[in-house]
Amino acid sequence: MRSRSATAHRRSVQVTAVAAAVVASLSLTACGGGSGGSGDSGGKVKLSFSWWGDASRAKATQDAVAAFEKANPTITVSTQYATFGPYNQKLATQIAGGGAPDLMQIDWGNQSQYAQSGTLLDLATGPGAVDISGLDAKFAGSGKEGAKQVAIPFGQATQSFVVDVTKLEALGVAVPKAGWTWDDVATYGAQVHDKSGGKLYGISDPGTTWAAFQSWLLQQGKQLYTPEGKLGFTKDDLTAFWTMCDNLRKSGAATPANQTATLINGPAEDPLAKGTAAAEWDYDSIFASHAAATKDKLELVPLPTVGGQTGMYAKPSMLLSVYAKSKHPKEAAKLLSFLVNDQAAGAALGTSRGLFPNTAVRKQLAATATGNDKTVADFEAANASQLAATPTAPPKGDGQLITLMQRIYGGVSFGQQSPSAGAGSFMQQAEQILAG
Amino acid sequence: MSARTAPALPGGTAAARRNPGRRAGRTVLWHVGVVVIVLVVIYPVVWMLGTSFKPATEIVTSNRPWPLHWTLQNFPDGWHANPGVSFGKFFVNSLFISVLAVVGTLLSCSFAAYAFSRLEFRGRSVLFAGMVVTILLPYHVLIVPQYAIFKQFGWINTDLPIIAPKFLATEAFFIFLMVQFMRGIPREIDEAARIDGCGPYRTFLWILLPLTRPALITSAIFSFIWTWNDFFTQLVYLNDTDKFTVPIGLSLFVDQTGSTSYGPMMAMSILALLPVFLFFLAFQRLLVDGATSSGLKG
Secondary structure, eight states: OHHHHHHHHHHHHHHHHHHHHHHHHHHHHHHHOOOOSOOEETTEEEEEEEEEOOHHHHHHHHHHHHHHHHHOTTEEEEEEEEOHHHHHHHHHHHHHTTOOOSEEEEOHHHHHHHHHTTOBOOSSSSTTOOOOTTSOHHHHGGGEETTEEOOEEOOEEOEEEEEEHHHHHHHTOOOOOTTOBHHHHHHHHHHHHHHTTTSSBSBOOGGGOHHHHHHHHHHTTOOSBOTTSSBOSOHHHHHHHHHHHHHHHHTTSBOOHHHHGGGGGOTTSSHHHHTSBSEEEEEGGGHHHHHHTOSSOEEEEOOOBBTTBOOOBOEESSEEEEBTTOSOHHHHHHHHHHHHHOHHHHHHHTTBTBBOSSHHHHHHHHHHOOHHHHHHHHHHHHHGGGOBOOOOOOOTTHHHHHHHHHHHHHHHHTTSSOHHHHHHHHHHHHHHHHHO | OHHHHGGGSTTHHHHHHHOHHHHHHHHHHHHHHHHHHHHHHHHHHHHHHHHTTSOHHHHHHOOOSSOSSOOOTHHHHHHTOSTTOOHHHHHHHHHHHHHHHHHHHHHHHHHHHHHHHHOOOTTHHHHHHHHHHHHHSOHHHHHHHHHHHHHHHTOTTSSHHHHGGGGGTOOHHHHHHHHHHHHTSOHHHHHHHHHTTOOHHHIIIIIIHHHTHHHHHHHHHHHHHHHHHOOHHHHHHOOSGGGOOHHHHHHTTOOTTSOOOHHHHHHHHHHHHHHHHHHHHHHHHHHHHHHHHSOOOO
C-alpha cells in the first residue's frame, strides 16, 4: 500500500508538471501572436490586404506593397493570400465574422452579393475616394453597383482563342485569322481532325463554358443577364448555342465529351496542354499558364464573329474593394489607388493579374514587354477598339450557374440529353438559383 | 495475419483437414485476392511517390506511375515555393499545433469522460445528450460564430483558436469514445479503490486512466492525424505566411487560375505524410499492446 501511494504521488507530480508546461506554452503563444487585425502601433497605421493567387503572384504583389510602404513610411501593410477556392471561403467567413481585411481582392461574381450586404465601402466619394480618372471609364464601370463604386478592377482580361501554332503548322492547316466566323470554325476544325487522322480536334468544346456562351450572346447583341440580375437570354438561344457545339463535336471539330470534361482542371492539364485540341476558348490573362503547360508555340486569336461582332469585352479579372468597417478607410483607399495607378506598382505587378488598370501605365508596360507578356499586350492593343461595352456585374448565383452549365452540358455531350431538353432543364434550374 | 485468417473462410476448416492440397490452393487464392486489393488501394500513393520524381512536362502527358527521367528537383522547388518562407516552417508550425492538440484532447476529454461515466451529478444525462448532439453539428455552422468570438478575444492570426478548444474538451467524439470505454470497466474496481481510501481524483488517476489506455491511444492517434490534416480551421485563423501549416502550404500549389505545380506539390505531400505515418507506427504498437495487456482477467 505504501509503495502504491508513493507511485501515485510521483504520477500526480508528473501530471501537474505536464499541465504546467501546457499552460506555459499556451501563454507563450498568446504573447507571440496578437498581430491580427488592424490597429495603430507607434503612430504607424497598420493595414491588412488579401488576395488569391499562386506564389509568383504573391511575390509580385509583395514587391508592389513594399514599393508602397517605401513611399508611405507611416503605413505598414500585412499581406495574406491563398488560392482561389479556399480564399473565397475564408473571405466569406471573415466578412460574416466581422473581420475582413482592410483591402481585399474580390471576384466579380461576388461583387453584387458583398455590395448588397454593405460589406464594401463606396470608393467614389467620402473617406475611401479613389482617383480612377486614369482608367477606361467603361472598364472601371464594372466595379459599379447602382450609383456606388464598390470596387476597382485590378487587372483586365479579354476573351480569346489560344491556338497551338506548332501543331497547325505541322498539319498544314492555316492559323485562324481575326474576323473568322463560326462556320470557319467548323471548316477549320474538320481540317484539323481529318489531317491529323482523328488524333487532334480543332477546338476544346466551348459548350461547357458559361463565359464562352456569354461572348456568343454578345456577338448577337444579347446579354447573359439583365441589369436586374435575371437571365437575359431565352431557352431558344441556349438551344441554338448547344446545337452548334453538338454539331462541332459530332464532326470532330470539337473535343469529345470525356476530354471536354478535363477543361475544369485548368490550363495545366486541359485538352490544349495534353495536345488533343489545337485551340481553346480562354481569357488572354491565362495565356502564360497555357504557354507553361506545353512546349509548342501558342498564339492568341480573336473570337469567331457573328455579323462582324466578336463579343469580346474588357473583363475585370479581379477587383479591389475596401472593407466598409475598416478603421483606416483613407489609407486603404490610398493603397488601392497606388496598386491600380502607380507606375512602380505596374512595374512590380507586371501581367500577374492581366493588363494593368491604368491606361497610361499599361501603354508604358506594353512598350517594354517581352515573351508571353508581349503576346498578350499586342493582342489587347490590336483588339482594344473593337471591344463591346463591359456588362454589369453578374448577380449572386453566377458561380452556381457556371457549374450548372458544366453539369448539364456534360449530359448533353455524353448523349444523355438533346440540346433542347438540356436547355429546358438549365433554364428551369437557373431561374430557381437566381430567384433564391 | 492473413495466414491465421485463411482457415476461417467459409467451409475451409473441415474441407482443409481432409484435403491439404485444396487448403493450400485456397490460401494462395486468398493471398492473390488480398494483394490485388492492396495494389488498388496503394496505387494513388505509388503514383504520388512516382510523380514527386517526375519532371513537370511528364506529369500530365504520361500515365505511367514511374518517371522516365528521374529528377530530385521537385523537392527543393517545393521546399522554397513560397516567397520568404520555406516549407520547413510550415512543418514546425503543424507539429507544434498537432502535438499540443493531442495533449489538450487527452487531458480534457479524459476528465470529461470520467465525469460522465463515473460521477453522479444533476443534469448528467441531459448534458451527455447535449454533448453527443454536438458531434452531429456540421463544422461550417459553427465557424462563423466561432470566428466572431475569437476575433473579440483578439486571437485571429494566432494558434490559439486551433489549440485552446482542444484543452476545453470540445472534441465530443473523443469524450464519447472514452465514456463508452470507461463504462465497460467494472465499477467494483472503483469501489475497491474507495475502500482502500481513494477519492474521486485518485480513482481517476490510479484506476481508470491506466485502464483506459487503449482509448487514450486511439484518441491520440486520431487527434494527431485530424489536426495535422485539418485545412479549413487553419486556413481561416492563420493569416501570415510564416504562420501557415502544411495543409495550407500544400493548397498553395493548386491554383485554378494559374499553373498548378504538381511535381513540387507531390514532393511536399510525400514529406507531409511522413509524420502521420511515423506517429501511427509508433502508437499502433502501443494500441495493440494496450488492448491485449489491459484485459480484466480478474
